[in-house]
Amino acid sequence: MATRMFGMPVQRTEDERLITGKGGYLDDLGAGAYAAAFVRSPHAHARVRDIDVTGALDVEGLVAVYTHEDLSGPMAEPLPLLIPHPAILDGRTPYALAKEYVHYVGEPVVMVVARDRYVAEDAVGRIAVDYETLDPVVGIEAAARAERVVHAGMSDNVAAHLVQEVGDARAAIAAAPNRIELDLDIERSACTPMEGRGVYARWDGRDAMLRLYSSTQTASGVRAAVAAKLGLQLGQVEVVVPDVGGGFGVKIVHPWPEELMVPWAARALGHEVKWAEDRREHFTAAAHERAQRQHVTVGFDDEGRLLGLDVDILHDNGAYLPYGIIVPIVTSTQLLGPYKPGAYRVEFRSLYTTTAIVTPYRGAGxxxxxxxxxxxxxxxxxxxxxxxxxxxxxxxxxxxxxxxxxxxxxxxxxxxxxxxxxxxxxxxxxxxxxxxxxxxxxxxxxxxxxxxxxxxxxxxxxxxxxGPYEGGHVQVETSGKVRVATGLTTQGQGHQTALAQIVADELGVPMSDISVTTGDTRRMPYSVGTFASRGAVMSGSAVALAARRLKEKALRIAADALEADAEDLEIVDGRVQVRGTPSAGIELGTVAVLSNPLRYAFDEASKAATQFTGAADYTRPPVAADDEPGLEGTDFYSPxxxxxxxxxxxxxxxxxxxxxxxxxxxxxxxxxxxxxxxxxxxxxxxxxxxxxxxxxxxxxxxxxxxxxxxxxxxxxxxxxxxxxxxxxxxxxxxxxxxxxxxxxxxxxxxxxxxxxxxxxxxxxxxxxxxxxxxxxxxxxxxxxxxxxxxxxxxxxxxxxxxxxxxxxx
Amino acid sequence: MKPPPFAYHAPTTLAEALDALADVGTDGKVLAGGQSLIPLLNMRLAAPGHLVDVNGVAGLDHVSVDASGVRVGALARHADVEADDDAAAAVPLLRQGLRLVAHPVIRNRGTTVGSLAHADPSAEMTAALALLGGSVTAASTAGRRTISAADFFVGPLESSLRTGELLVDAHFPRPPAGSGTAFTELARRHGDYAMCGVAALVTLDDDLRVTAARAAYLSVAPVPLVLDLTEAVAGRTPDTADFDAAGRLVRGRLDPEGDIHATAEYRAHLAEVLTARALREAAGNAVRR
Incomplete structure (x- = not known):
């Protein structure tokens, strides 16, 4: 048995590439693409009275200018509320481009497409938007007071209200020998990954196919969202996630307005379009987290044991609620930590403010x-x-x-x-x-x-x-090289290394023979995404299960070839061999050849799989009814x-x-x-x-x-x-x-x-x-x-x- | 965050540079280290029609030391000045302050004279020039003039440099015999602009008694303010002088503004604390010289 890789402090195989400047990030792609830039709201709360683009029209290199009026069908509707929850009272989401109102500084109002980003920004500077400014609502206190409301049609700023209770906390506190109250306050922060958001779209009109590259934490999520908005079948959209320079949560939000506008414009123009977010855009127009006010009432005995805990949380969710109320739900449940709270009551109100949206940031509540x-x-x-x-x-x-x-x-x-x-x-x-x-x-x-x-x-x-799940696909090439794919994305966590360690042990192949692909819907279309510390648990488990399936098949095929019992076989260093008699064995690559019965030999190795070589069993079809060609394993892990x-x-x-x-x-x-x-x-x-x-x-x-x-x-x-x-x-x-x-x-x-x-x-x-x-x-x-x-x-x-x-x- | 269009000029001689600046007038900006100008352009907070890049001009990158002090040319990088042992020996305050200027990569590109031209009252080198009573040389097609630090810094990011003028060098005089200097500051993060900084100069007589104590302040006034604090410590030796009293002398003589990193009250408090610390250290250095 080779050295076990699982548990070893293996150097990250991706690092040499990443730290020597050989990574390929979103903005490294699409050198020939048009560049997008956005006119963004300078006001926290305003009504858009008029947009005058004429000043931009003579900018040399300008390609197109779009406003909400140019959108139709699903694209003209608000963005999806990704995680609906019954506690959401009024779930507001933004439009791809502001329709009538803007609700935070940085909200996209006009899209400009130009020869390059310099020209696009020149044009942005010449577009005049006439705003009627409205009252801003900033901070939890103002949002809770609700003297001003963020969204028209609402009587206050409460987006969601949820109470969870185990036992009668208030009675337990009232009866406790000791009681304390605390008022606590945490400010906003943000993920601020080194690389901001970015999208690059290629529309192939002949094939009616969209290839979308996005700096995202979910390839499959972006694919489904973009297909729905652009009126495409899932099969017409491929999402590929290049190297991503950090996510920390902000890139799980999807589709961003820009993530829709870029492919929409690429299709409309019949030309590649790219948008790479700059740092100022990221600060104002991506997402923040953390801001909460908490009131804690606790009753406890003289030994310090909790008898009752009552927590009231005001949560600032920013201008919109695209990601639902995951953050305050996490706060209100994970608050309990390693403790038994006695009776517990938690109540939160999630509040709209005229500021950037609040979505999970590492830790997520x-x-x-x-x-x-x-x-x-x-x-x-x-x-x-x-x-x-x-x-x-x-x-x-x-x-x-x-x-x-x-x-x-x-x-x-x-x-x-x-x-x-x-x-x-x-x-x-x-x-x-x-x-x-x-x-x-x-x-x-x-x-x-x-x-x-x-x-x-x-x-x-x-x-x-x-959950709900992740999938793993493991394939042994006829060269003996092992290709592993999982659908979730990687942002620098070392998934290539960790997943290869797992597969190396499961299959008995050296790590150097294993390559791992993440976040590519062409390789693994069924997936959820990278968030909530789930990469290793979900995809690690999925690729392990997939590798086990593959191994079972490999041993079965090898047993036929070696005229041995599969139970007696093991795989060591990429070679299937009889336990105790290592000279009786067959390379895993050869097993891959045999797994795919061939009519035509295309090289020396593949001759072994053609119809006139080897011993055929005339009582069985070349591929059994419950089998399929190829040495592959696919499985899904759903906890x-x-x-x-x-x-x-x-x-x-x-x-x-x-x-x-x-x-x-x-x-x-x-x-x-x-x-x-x-x-x-x-x-x-x-x-x-x-x-x-x-x-x-x-x-x-x-x-x-x-x-x-x-x-x-x-x-x-x-x-x-x-x-x-x-x-x-x-x-x-x-x-x-x-x-x-x-x-x-x-x-x-x-x-x-x-x-x-x-x-x-x-x-x-x-x-x-x-x-x-x-x-x-x-x-x-x-x-x-x-x-x-x-x-x-x-x-x-x-x-x-x-x-x-x-x-x- | 891309700059608006501008015409780019790349003179190779001082005469060409001055001609270019004369031509473009108020619509031109000098590009040297670019550590302040380029971000301003990228944020579109400045939109000059012309950039005159002086990096190719020969003969401006000197750091020369003589009996009067250290003369720093327009293209000498902070890192060059910091690394110059002769300059550090003649005017220790230079190295003491430069190690606090941002980070090494910024010091590798940023120029000391460019920092002076930017006239940022939270910059270390402006305070150093002011404390030492130094001067700068401005050149234009009309000729040259020397401007004292006191006359050069007019307000926040505002100097008495005229349109068409290029700062060609700065002169940091040697401190008087028997002097020691120190530079101390407090920043939120290592290398950030200081919430408050103090450059101090203490001069001792042959009996090691204080004859002069001065301090220059950054980030607490619109210009690099210099205060004479001699009265609090005059005639005392470094180990008997009440430097805390000198710090208290600052009270009421500064009117800092608050911002998101530090309130005005906190900055004023820091000015007192850091005054005492800087003077104490400067006095110690004076003894050792």
Missing amino acids: RPQGVFAMERTMDAIAAHLGMDRADVRAANFIQPEEMPYDQGLLFQDGRPLIYDSGDYPASLEKIKKLVGWDDFTAYRDAARAEGRKVGIGLACYVEGTGP LRSTFASGMHAVVVETDPETAEIRILRYCVVHDCGKLVNPLIVEGQVHGGVAQGVAGALYERMEYDSGGQLLNASFMDFLMPYASEVPKVEIDHLETPSPLNPLGIKGAGEAGVIPGAAVIAAAVEDAEGFAITRMPVSPSELFHLRRRFDKGGIAPLPGAYSRTGEANA
Whole structure:
């Protein structure tokens, strides 16, 4: 048996290509394509009175100008609401080009097609749109007050309203010996991948076929959406996803207005068209996430055990609701983390504002939920004077209680049942890793020197790998090379490597003989997409199942050829051989030849499969009734429900007593995503996630002014941390296999980001001695919090979290 | 984010460059390192009809050191100045400040003189020139003139450079004997524009007593403001001087504006704190010289 690849820290096979500039991204394609650019709304809320394009018409190189009036049929209708949910009261989606109203700065109003992007932008600058400005609605408070409404025909701004309850939480809280209320606040951030969105379309009029390249997280989703809008059969649309320079959630949204207009224009013009988003467009016109206000009421006993938890969430969903209410659903369910909440009631309102849409960003509502729960845990500890780790331990679901049913419906519409996990073991590991029990002495010593240091701890559970399904196709070529295809897309996660590791083990072939294709509807039309930490769980399982089918067939064919029993065969290093007698064997490539009975030999190897060679069995047709030619396997993996990964972060910070700078001294992670396919890739995912967690805790926010203008729509003012701001991450792993899939794996893509805001808030709070209830927190804000604290405007800990929940909200 | 159309001029001599600038007048912009101009063009926040690219002009990339100080030519990159050991020995404030200018890749292209011409009050080199009482040389088809730092910086992104003029060099004078300097700033991220920055110069007499203490401020005033703080520490040695008192002297003499990264109050607070830190460090450096 060759070395097992599954679980090995294999170097990512895609990296050499990607980091030496040999990747092929969307804008590397279509050198001969016309370029598109868009006139976008400069107003947060306005009615379009008139569009005058005459000023642009004499721009040399202009090809076409389109407005909503040029659209008809499905293209003139609003974009689809991708995930309908009964709790959605009024689901508004945008038009491909604004019809009458615009609802955020950056909304596309006019499409310009020109010889190149320079000319297109020149023309954009000469198009005059006459707007009647309307009142903007910016921020959760304004949206909830509803003195102004975002959408005509609505009496308030509530897009959706959902209550889930297990037990009678309010009665449990009322009867509890201790009760606390918290008001919490999290700001907007965004995915900001290195590569923005982009679409490149080729219409072949002779074949009536559309080939669409998109920088997306779902090839199959884009295909179906574009076909529906353009009035094409699915079979007329091919979607190919080139290398994608990061997604982090924003590219799961589809179809974007631009993703429809580009192929529509390509067909109308009979010429290739391309649009590659620029950074300013991405900031204003793609999607954001995170903004929520939460009111938590918790009742607990004297040991810190939760008796009742009541959470009220206001969620800012931006101008439209194309992706439904996945984010607040995730917040309201994943909030529970590794704990038994006693009775639980959660209610959220998802609110329209005249700002960019809010759709999942890595973590997808979990960072907010974890923030609510972990701030609550710390508040309970402060209230009771208990160790913060002990309060958590008192509330953990125990390993022997798995599978554990939280009694709610999760984001996949299926029960929130945790499949496995060992939270007490994780806590022990993180306490050891960070030196939890020794920290008090360190903190006291630091304080004696005039330094302020603090430690924080935060736990999370992440539902990963939701269905409905993914598929795998594995084929052995007559050369012995193995081609693997799965439908979901890759944005740099290392799927080529991880999936090849899985197939290498299943088939017994070297990784170097395996190539993996993702996100190409020509190779695997049935697929869902890459989101919710599902790539490895879903496609990993699917390609494993497909490889098992293929192997069964290979052994059957080889058994015939070797006149052996299939049960006695194994595949080692790409060769099928008799176990114990390796000299009796046949190359897998030869098995591929034999799997396809031929009339015509086209080369030396294929002679073996023609009708006058070898021993024929005249009682059977060359291809059996229940068989098919070729050495291929296709299978699909569809899980019963999501699998739940978990982890704990601990961080040590130091705050400057004079300047209020916040420095991370240590960042520790214990991570349990079940069986590790590739520890190197998992750790890379954790590192990247932690970077985004730190970003959301200390640096990034979307700074809208009261008029709805985004003030920091550039990397100069949107403070994505540099490498110099991201701490070294210390990682320990726990492997609690999932019983739900053939490989025992759980998703790992988002985990690193999830507890970032919660754990850093806890550490800053510990250093400062007063409650931190709003994130992110900047040095300037910490400076002002200190001022208020010094003047008695903020209560010290413990006691900061009062029944009135004032804190620093 | 593509620039609007412009005519491109690529002179190879200073005379050609000055002729081109004279021709294009107010519709022209000089392109040197491009670290500020190119983003402005791409964002279409500036739309000059002509770009005069001086990168091909010979003889402008010098960093020369003499008894008076360091003279930096228009095409000397930040990285060239930073790496010049003679310049660092003559005027330590240059290297002290340049290491805070953005990131290495930006310093590789951006020019020190271009930064001065941009007159950004949050730039390190403008503060350095102001603190040291340096000057710049402007050339045009009409001739040359020397402009002192005090007269050159007029307002935010506004200098007294005239249409048709090219800044050909800048002169950073050596600090007086017995002086030490320091540059400290606080930015949200490493290499960002500072929320507040302080360049300090402390001069000691032969008995190591303070005879002069000055500080220049970035990001807290419309121009690189220089304050004389000597009164708080005069006659004291570096280890007995009350630099915190010097910091408090700043109070009320700055009127910073707030923005999304830092409130006005916080910036004013930082100015006090960083003043004390910068002076303390400068005094320490003065002892070591």
